[in-house]
Structure formats: C-alpha cells, structure tokens
Amino acid sequence: MDMKVSKKKLGLKEKYQHMTRGLGWETTYQSMDDVFPFVKYEGIKIHDWDKWEDPFRLTMDAYWKYQAEKERKLYAIIDAYAQNNGHLSVTDARYINAVKLFLNGISPLEYMAHRGFAMTGRQFPGVGPRVACLMQSLDEIRHAQTQIHSISNYNKYYNGFHEYRHMLERVWYLSVPRSFFDDAVTAGPFEFMVAIGFSFEYVLTNLLFVPFVSGAAYNGDMGTMTFGFSAQSDEARHMTLGLEVIKFILEQDPDNLPIVQQWIDKWTWRGYRVLTLVGMMMDYMLPKRIMSWKEAWEVYFEENGGALFKDLARYGIRPPKWLDQIEQDKDHISHQAWATFYNYAAACNFHTWIPTDDEMDWLSQKYPNSFDKYYRPRLEHWREEAKKGNRFYNKTLPMLCQTCQIPMIFTEPGDPTQICYREVDYKDNKYHFCSDGCKEIFEHEPEKYIQSWLPVHQIYQGNCFNEGVDPTAEGFDPLAAVLDYYHLNFGRDNLDFEGSEDQKNFDEWRGMATKNV
Amino acid sequence: MHIDLRTVSIKPQRQTFDHIARRIGPDKAASRYQEGTLDVQATHNFHYRPTWDPEHEIFDASRSAIKMADWYAFKDPRQFYYGAYTLARAKQQETAESNFDFVEGRGLADTLPAELKETVLKLLIPLRHAAWGGNMNGAFITAYGYGTALTQPCLYHSMDQLGIAQYITRVGLLLGDDVEVLDEAKKHWMEDSAWQGLRRYVEDCFVLKDPLEVYVAQMVALDGLLYPLVYETIIDNVLASQGGTPIAMLTQFMTDWYAETKKWVDATVKTAAAESPENKAQLEKWITHWRDRAAAALMPVAQIALGAQADALTSELVGQFNARLAKAGVSL
Ligand SMILES: [Fe+2]
Numbered sequence A: 001m002d003m004k005v006s007k008k009k010l011g012l013k014e015k016y017q018h019m020t021r022g023l024g025w026e027t028t029y030q031s032m033d034d035v036f037p038f039v040k041y042e043g044i045k046i047h048d049w050d051k052w053e054d055p056f057r058l059t060m061d062a063y064w065k066y067q068a069e070k071e072r073k074l075y076a077i078i079d080a081y082a083q084n085n086g087h088l089s090v091t092d093a094r095y096i097n098a099v100k101l102f103l104n105g106i107s108p109l110e111y112m113a114h115r116g117f118a119m120t121g122r123q124f125p126g127v128g129p130r131v132a133c134l135m136q137s138l139d140e141i142r143h144a145q146t147q148i149h150s151i152s153n154y155n156k157y158y159n160g161f162h163e164y165r166h167m168l169e170r171v172w173y174l175s176v177p178r179s180f181f182d183d184a185v186t187a188g189p190f191e192f193m194v195a196i197g198f199s200f201e202y203v204l205t206n207l208l209f210v211p212f213v214s215g216a217a218y219n220g221d222m223g224t225m226t227f228g229f230s231a232q233s234d235e236a237r238h239m240t241l242g243l244e245v246i247k248f249i250l251e252q253d254p255d256n257l258p259i260v261q262q263w264i265d266k267w268t269w270r271g272y273r274v275l276t277l278v279g280m281m282m283d284y285m286l287p288k289r290i291m292s293w294k295e296a297w298e299v300y301f302e303e304n305g306g307a308l309f310k311d312l313a314r315y316g317i318r319p320p321k322w323l324d325q326i327e328q329d330k331d332h333i334s335h336q337a338w339a340t341f342y343n344y345a346a347a348c349n350f351h352t353w354i355p356t357d358d359e360m361d362w363l364s365q366k367y368p369n370s371f372d373k374y375y376r377p378r379l380e381h382w383r384e385e386a387k388k389g390n391r392f393y394n395k396t397l398p399m400l401c402q403t404c405q406i407p408m409i410f411t412e413p414g415d416p417t418q419i420c421y422r423e424v425d426y427k428d429n430k431y432h433f434c435s436d437g438c439k440e441i442f443e444h445e446p447e448k449y450i451q452s453w454l455p456v457h458q459i460y461q462g463n464c465f466n467e468g469v470d471p472t473a474e475g476f477d478p479l480a481a482v483l484d485y486y487h488l489n490f491g492r493d494n495l496d497f498e499g500s501e502d503q504k505n506f507d508e509w510r511g512m513a514t515k516n517v
Numbered sequence B: 001m002h003i004d005l006r007t008v009s010i011k012p013q014r015q016t017f018d019h020i021a022r023r024i025g026p027d028k029a030a031s032r033y034q035e036g037t038l039d040v041q042a043t044h045n046f047h048y049r050p051t052w053d054p055e056h057e058i059f060d061a062s063r064s065a066i067k068m069a070d071w072y073a074f075k076d077p078r079q080f081y082y083g084a085y086t087l088a089r090a091k092q093q094e095t096a097e098s099n100f101d102f103v104e105g106r107g108l109a110d111t112l113p114a115e116l117k118e119t120v121l122k123l124l125i126p127l128r129h130a131a132w133g134g135n136m137n138g139a140f141i142t143a144y145g146y147g148t149a150l151t152q153p154c155l156y157h158s159m160d161q162l163g164i165a166q167y168i169t170r171v172g173l174l175l176g177d178d179v180e181v182l183d184e185a186k187k188h189w190m191e192d193s194a195w196q197g198l199r200r201y202v203e204d205c206f207v208l209k210d211p212l213e214v215y216v217a218q219m220v221a222l223d224g225l226l227y228p229l230v231y232e233t234i235i236d237n238v239l240a241s242q243g244g245t246p247i248a249m250l251t252q253f254m255t256d257w258y259a260e261t262k263k264w265v266d267a268t269v270k271t272a273a274a275e276s277p278e279n280k281a282q283l284e285k286w287i288t289h290w291r292d293r294a295a296a297a298l299m300p301v302a303q304i305a306l307g308a309q310a311d312a313l314t315s316e317l318v319g320q321f322n323a324r325l326a327k328a329g330v331s332l
C-alpha cells in the first residue's frame, strides 16, 4: 500500500475528526464524573458521545480567517456610518427608540449567551459538542461587542442608551429579557442547549432578528443593519448546532423524550413572552413598518416552525404547548404591550407616542379582528386627553407575573376584555401569573421561581433606592427615588417622544444639512 | 435630493456610556476594547441561583480565593476585543499557512534526518492532548471567572489552545506516514510513563474549583514552562541546529503566540499580586506548587529530546520562570 496516497486521501470529515475528536480522552487520574460533574443531574442519558454529528467543520485557523474578514468589513461600515452622521438618515427620530430597546434589552443577552456557551463548552464530555459550543461562545461575544460598538455612536447623540448596563439589572421591563437568560444559564447544560441552542436560536431567532435587522434596513439605519447581517452568517452555524443538539439527545435514549418535551414547552413559552417586546416594536416603533407582529408569527412560527415540528415528530416530539393561546393572542399582545409602555413612560428609558392616523389605519388593516374594536378607541382617547393637557402617566406599580415578569396585562384566551390572572399557593405565599403557561412553568420548579427578582416587589421592599435615601422622610417621592436608582435622567430619557430632546435635536441637526443656517 | 449629512458638524451629548465614563472620565472617547470589556458582565440582582451551584450567584467573585476590589483592574495589554483578536490571529494563521506550504511544497519533511523526525513525533504529537487540556481550562475560567476583563481573554486563550492542538495535529499528519501517528501519540499520552506526570497534571486541573487557581496552573505555570522548553529551547534551538529548521517553521505559531500571550499573563499576575498581601501570598503558594509539579511533569518529556541535558536545561528554565514572576511581583 502506498502510504503517501493514503495520506492524501483524508476527506474533509475525516480530517476534521482528527483535528477535534481525537483530542479528548477518557480521564483516569480523575474520574470522568468529577471532570464533568454537571452532566447527569438533569436526568438526560447519553450513551455514546461519539454519535454526535459535527454540524459544521471549522478548524480554528479557518475560523480566524473568515471571521477576521467579516470584522474588517463590518468595522469599516460602522466607522463610515459614524463619520458621515449616518444617524441623521433614519426615517424619523422615533425609530431610534427601537435601537434603544435593542441595546438595553437584547445586547446584554448576547453577552449572557457567550458565558452560557462557555459553560456548556466546558461541561459536555463529548469533544464535538464542546468545540461547537465554544465557537458559539466566541461568536456571541462578537455579537455583544459589535452591537455595543455600532450603537455607541447613537449614544453620543441621543438619550436612553447611556446606562444600558446599569439599567439592565434594575429597570422594571428589563427584568423580562434578563430573567429569561438567567433562567437558562442557571439550568443544567442540556436544558441550556434546548433553551438557547434550540428553542431560541433555532425556533424563535427569526422572530427576533428579522424584525430588528429588516426594521433597520427599512428605516435607513445602515449601522444596525450591517451588524445584523454580519451576525446572521454566524447564526447559520448556531442553528445547525441547535438542531443537532435536539436530535442527538433524542436519539441517545428514549427516556430523554419527556424531559426534552417539557423543556421545549417551557422555552417556547418563555421565549414567546420575551418576544412581546419585539412585537410591540414592529407594530408601534418602526416609522416604516416591515410586517405586523401577527404576520411575522404566522410566517416564522406557524409555517416554518410547523414544518420543523412535523420533522421532529419522528422522535416523538409534538409542537409546544399553549400554541392555541398564542394563536388567539397574536391579535392582541403588541397593542397591550405598547399601552403599558405608554402608561409607564415616566419610568422608561425610551420614548412613547400615540400612533399617527396613518399608522392607526395600518394597524386596523393588519388587525381587522382587534384593533378598531379594542385598541384604537383607547389610543384616541389618550390622544384627546394629552391634547387637553391631561397626558396620563401611571404612577402606581403593576402586579408582575412571577415567571415571565411582565406586568399582568395579557387577557383571557377568548375574552380580550378580561385580564388573565392565575395564582398558586406555595409555602405560605401566594404567587401570581399572567397565563397557564407561566403558572405551569412555576409549578414544575417552584424553588427556582420563588427567587425571581421582581422589580415591583423590590421597590415595595425598599430595595430600589440609592444608599442614604430615607423613605420615611417628609415629602418622600418614591417614583423620583426609584428613577434615581435607575440612573434615569428625568425629562431626557423618559416621557413622550413629542417634545423630547431627541426630537428637537434630530430636527435641528437634519435642518443643518438641508437649510442654510 | 441627496442630502450630504457629512457637512453637518454637531456636538455630541456625551463621549461614551456612563459606566465607561465613570472609569475613564467623562470627556474622553473610549476605545473599542474599553466599551467591549468594562463592566460588560452582570453583577447585581441576579434572578436565580444556579441549579448546578446553589451556593453561588451566576457570576460570583467568591468562587476564587483571590480578592479584588475591582475586577476591572485587570487589563489585557493586547487590548483584545473580538475584532482585534481575530484580526491578530488571522494574520498569524496566514504566516502559519505559508510556512506549511513552504515545508510541504519543497518536500522538506522528507529531508529531515530520520532520528530527528522520530524525536519530533514522540515529543510534539502527544502535546496536542495537553493543548486540548489548555482549551478545557480556559473554557472553565471563561465560564466561572468573574468580570469580562478576566474572562474574555481566557476564551481567546482557550480557542488558541484548540488552534495549537490542531496545528500539532497537522504536523503529525505531515511528518507521519499515516493517521496512525496520532493514535500512536495518544497511546503514549495514555500509557507511556514519560507522559503520565503531565497527563495527571492536566487532569488534576480539570477538577479545580477556583478559576484563578486554574489560571495559575495553566496560564502561569504550565504554559510558562512548557512553551519555553518545547518550542523555544528544544525545537527552535536544539533541533534546529540538528537540521530541524522546518519543524521550527511549522511551530512558529506557537512561539509567536507564547511571546505575545505571556505579556497578558504577566499583567494579570502583577495586578492580582499588587492588590493585597493576601493575594500575593496566595499566588506565591499556588505558583510554587504548580511550578514544581509542572517542572517535574515536563522532565521526562524533555528527556525525549534532550536526554541527559534535560535536567540542566529545565532547571535553567525554572530559574528564568522565577525571574519573570519576580518582575510581576511574585517572589518564589
Ligand atoms: Fe448572537
């Protein structure tokens, strides 16, 4: 046999196997159980890690080469966008509030994904999944940083961006996305992979990124659009990883099925609740709309997701629970969420507004079953009141759902005039929920969810005032004290868009480009 | 009408994010390293305790015996954020690629003296497993360490170690007659007495719980002796003088990588040691312990290439290691 020839014959797959698989070994000086201590407690049974199919075959040298090329292009565009005052080319300054929502609510999750995948990238005994997870961990710090770097330029000129890290851990609505990710990384490695790798990256990712990236493109925001597209090329790898994880776990042992199914139910629901913010952004915050939340859900979940779950049926997986409720909710949640932010705009780090007449007509057309009947009259009423000088800012604090942490704003399936309340008694306390989904998730792991850092409870317990503040002092203003604790600049970061500093500056700066000053 | 927005000269409201401005001052523009690193990791009001470690928060400084008033006192002198990191490595991999092309294209592997080739296969190829161990350890610190200033470069280190394991694999495939050289090397790693000290060392690191102790064991002690020994001394010096220059070309990535990375390691040790006498004492204890273990584990590995000289050369390297650490503020 000619050795030289056999050497040349190594196929891509085989070569990659030698570059990765062969690196690991069965430890003997320390037991495998001690080296990989978290891999059994969730009850998932893996018999043969070698059965893992590498979803993509990328050696580090190739990774560095491709990714550096992408970074070079991306940062050239970010630099040009900043130098050319690209922010002044967006459709209108209301759009910038969608970018605020993104930096405050989404970018910190990219960072959490980076750390979470480092955890699974350390904990799986299989070499293949470890390498795939670590590459994703590396990609995710890329996403966090390219977003921070792109949006940094907006922060120089507009309010509401400047304390995104501080606010993430404090501001009421930001506990929704944050607790979602805290939930995932505090789970075991397999649940994390099903939660983030599969449910989020595979099933729901299009509902997050398409709206923001297309929204940016439609509204003249080249900066955001570019990092979005650049990240999307990494997402292709992440999606194949997410799908491979599910198939691998299910193929390893039939006992894994019920555990995985429960995770899919839980994480689809948890993710869907977080996406309420995206739905609201699509329907209310983009001056130039791409599609409605309802349409996005139909295309990206009902059609694409439907096909996926059909495909997974051969493993015994059924579609996630509570889809019937989501089906009814899709006419409502974006409107209910925007109404909430309009109410609490004093405690919020982006601006709100009442849609224009044109925009209301668009909403009527997109939501023929719900908008004119339930939501238009309320918006018009608020508009009238504001005109009369009675702009209403809600100063009482809402009850929050113990699981998803969204205020109890959602309505009963089948009755959009009735707020949906569920409750559970657990160890001498009563816990409240927005839905059957959130209630059932709690009941499955009550010891986890009783720990939730609920912003409203924390305010009432006196944990959201700066040091030295005395809530018993004469004339104490709790809202002002909480906003101090948030580092929110009253009158600049919050309240209505109409009359805001952002609005005034944007008009003035654009005017400088179009008029002789 | 096309509007030229470049003509507009507007005054920014602020130079950077507030958490960055609190650190560098309000009137300074922040670098990309700073904006991508400082305070990026969450620190307050975590929602749930990890089910895998209920004693701690998700990110918890008390996982380490090293105490820092500010975990962002750590600075990477290379200022690596993702973009800077990948650009630097892409350049190095280009050099590596042309080196491999050069050696392969001219058939230089076939010109190596048989004995020298044998030595290289015996010495170098099992080290792919040690590098894989380095990848595991870097991943551990990235996952459970505290503060992005520390955890971020540990992920880069972890991926670098994977890259190094893969470069070693390529050297094996290039020099060896077949993929069997990899199996052979793994067998040595698992069974040959020369490698058991090192394998035990690496496996013992896998069960450490303190991220900074892992840092000391891997980045400070093991890297700090292994790279000067194998790449700088044996390959670049001893073997190169015996006609092994092609090997030095194939491992240039490792030599360059170590020269660059040790600056970051020195800065990290220096910062931690300067923080308090307690930190300094802890580091001295750990570094002494892991240095002695690493030196002992590497001795039989050094003998593969150096024979009787191994003892003297290794002691010399330990001396240099001590001098290096003394500069970083740790007296051994
Ligand atoms: Fe991402």
Ligand SMILES: [Fe+2]
Binding pocket: A273, A401, A402, A403, A404, A405, A406, A433, A434, A435, A438
């Ligand atoms: Fe809920």
